[in-house]
Amino acid sequence: MKTAFSIRVYKQYFNFASSHFMLFKDGTREPLHGHNYRVQVKGNAPELDDDMVFDFLNIKPIVRRICDSLDHKLLIPKNNPNLVIEDRENNxxxxxxxxxxxxxxxxxxxxxxxxxxxxxxxxxxxxxxxHAAVLAEYKFEFNELEIEVEETPGQAAVYTLFKE
Structure with a gap:
C-alpha cells in the first residue's frame, strides 16, 4: 500500500493585489483590471522527516515573499507571442x-x-x-506541490507540480 503525508498552508497574509489583462488566441484582450488574489499551498511527501512533511515555520516566509513580489504590480506575461514589449528608459x-x-x-x-x-x-x-526556493534554502522537494490561486471568493485555479 502506498502512503503519503501532506501539509496545507493558507494564511491571511498569503495574498496580493495585482492588475492584469488576459490575451486571447485571436489576439484580442480583456480590459485592464485587478484582483485581490489569495494563495493556498499543499505539499505532499511519501514519508516524514523528524515527524513532519516540512516545517510550517520555514515555508510561510517563502510563500509570503513570493506573494509580496506580486503585490501592487501590473503582471505582464513576457512569453506571450501576442505582445511586443519595448524596454524604454524608465517605462x-x-x-x-x-x-x-x-x-x-x-x-x-x-x-x-x-x-x-x-x-x-x-x-x-x-x-x-x-519549489526553487525550498530546494535552494532547504535542499527539500515535495513529491507533489499544489498551489491554489483564488481570484475572487469561490473562484480559483489549481496547479500541481510533480517531482520527477
Whole structure:
C-alpha cells in the first residue's frame, strides 16, 4: 500500500493585489483590471522527516515573499507571442495585437516568465518559484506541490507540480 503525508498552508497574509489583462488566441484582450488574489499551498511527501512533511515555520516566509513580489504590480506575461514589449528608459511600452499601447513605469510592472496572466498560469509560476526556493534554502522537494490561486471568493485555479 502506498502512503503519503501532506501539509496545507493558507494564511491571511498569503495574498496580493495585482492588475492584469488576459490575451486571447485571436489576439484580442480583456480590459485592464485587478484582483485581490489569495494563495493556498499543499505539499505532499511519501514519508516524514523528524515527524513532519516540512516545517510550517520555514515555508510561510517563502510563500509570503513570493506573494509580496506580486503585490501592487501590473503582471505582464513576457512569453506571450501576442505582445511586443519595448524596454524604454524608465517605462515599458506594451503593444498588443489590437494596437492598444500601455506605457507603464518599470517600477509598477512585473514581467513574468509565463504565457498569460490567467490564475492557472500564475499558480504555475508560484509553484515553480516556491519549489526553487525550498530546494535552494532547504535542499527539500515535495513529491507533489499544489498551489491554489483564488481570484475572487469561490473562484480559483489549481496547479500541481510533480517531482520527477
Amino acid at each position: 515599458y511600452n506594451i503593444v498588443c495585437v489590437d494596437k492598444s499601447v500601455f506605457s507603464i513605469p518599470k517600477t509598477d510592472v512585473l514581467m513574468l516568465p509565463i504565457e498569460n496572466t490567467s490564475a492557472e498560469r500564475i499558480a504555475a509560476y508560484i509553484a515553480n518559484e516556491l
